[in-house]
Amino acid sequence: MNTQPWHVHIVTGEPLERIRKSNTDNMMAGVPPKREFPMKEDYQGIHRQRQVDVAKQLFAAMGIERDDKKRRMDWVMRGFRQFDAPVSIVLTYDKYLEPAAISHFDLGAVAYGICLAACERGLGSVINDQNIMICIAMGYSNDEFSANSVKAVRAN
Numbered sequence: 001m002n003t004q005p006w007h008v009h010i011v012t013g014e015p016l017e018r019i020r021k022s023n024t025d026n027m028m029a030g031v032p033p034k035r036e037f038p039m040k041e042d043y044q045g046i047h048r049q050r051q052v053d054v055a056k057q058l059f060a061a062m063g064i065e066r067d068d069k070k071r072r073m074d075w076v077m078r079g080f081r082q083f084d085a086p087v088s089i090v091l092t093y094d095k096y097l098e099p100a101a102i103s104h105f106d107l108g109a110v111a112y113g114i115c116l117a118a119c120e121r122g123l124g125s126v127i128n129d130q131n132i133m134i135c136i137a138m139g140y141s142n143d144e145f146s147a148n149s150v151k152a153v154r155a156n
Contacts, residue, residue: 005103009090023080085137
C-alpha cells in the first residue's frame with residue numbers, strides 16, 4: 001500500500017545511557033513493562049517450546065546453569081540495556097494508524113532490511129522490542145562472547 005509508516009530515531013551517547021538506566025531501574029523495582037501495542041506474553045505449545053529451546057541454547061553457550069538466578073537475571077537485564085550496544089535504532093509509527101497490523105508488517109520489513117544491511121557491513125544487531133514498536137541494538141559483534149555463536153533452530 002506504500003504507506004511507509006515508519007519513523008527512524010537513532011539514539012546513542014548520553015541519551016541512550018539515560019534510557020538504559022531508566023530501563024534497569026524500572027526492571028529492578030518490579031515496574032511492569034508498559035507496551036504501546038498489544039503483545040502476547042504467555043506463549044503456549046510449539047511457540048513456547050521455541051522460546052525455551054533458544055534460551056537453553058543461549059544459556060548452555062554462556063555456561064549459565066538453570067539454578068544460576070544471578071547470571072540469568074544479568075542476561076535479561078542485557079536486553080533492557082539494549083545489549084550494551086553503542087547505538088539503538090528506534091522505529092515508531094503514528095498512533096492514528098491503530099489498529100496497525102499493516103504498519104507492523106511494514107516496520108518489520110524495514111527492521112529486517114536494516115539488520116541485513118548492518119550484517120553486510122560487518123555490524124551485529126539485536127532486535128529488542130520494548131515499549132516502542134521495536135528497537136535495534138547495533139554495534140560490531142563481540143565474536144568472543146559465547147552467546148553470539150548460538151544459531152536458533154528455525155521451523156521448516
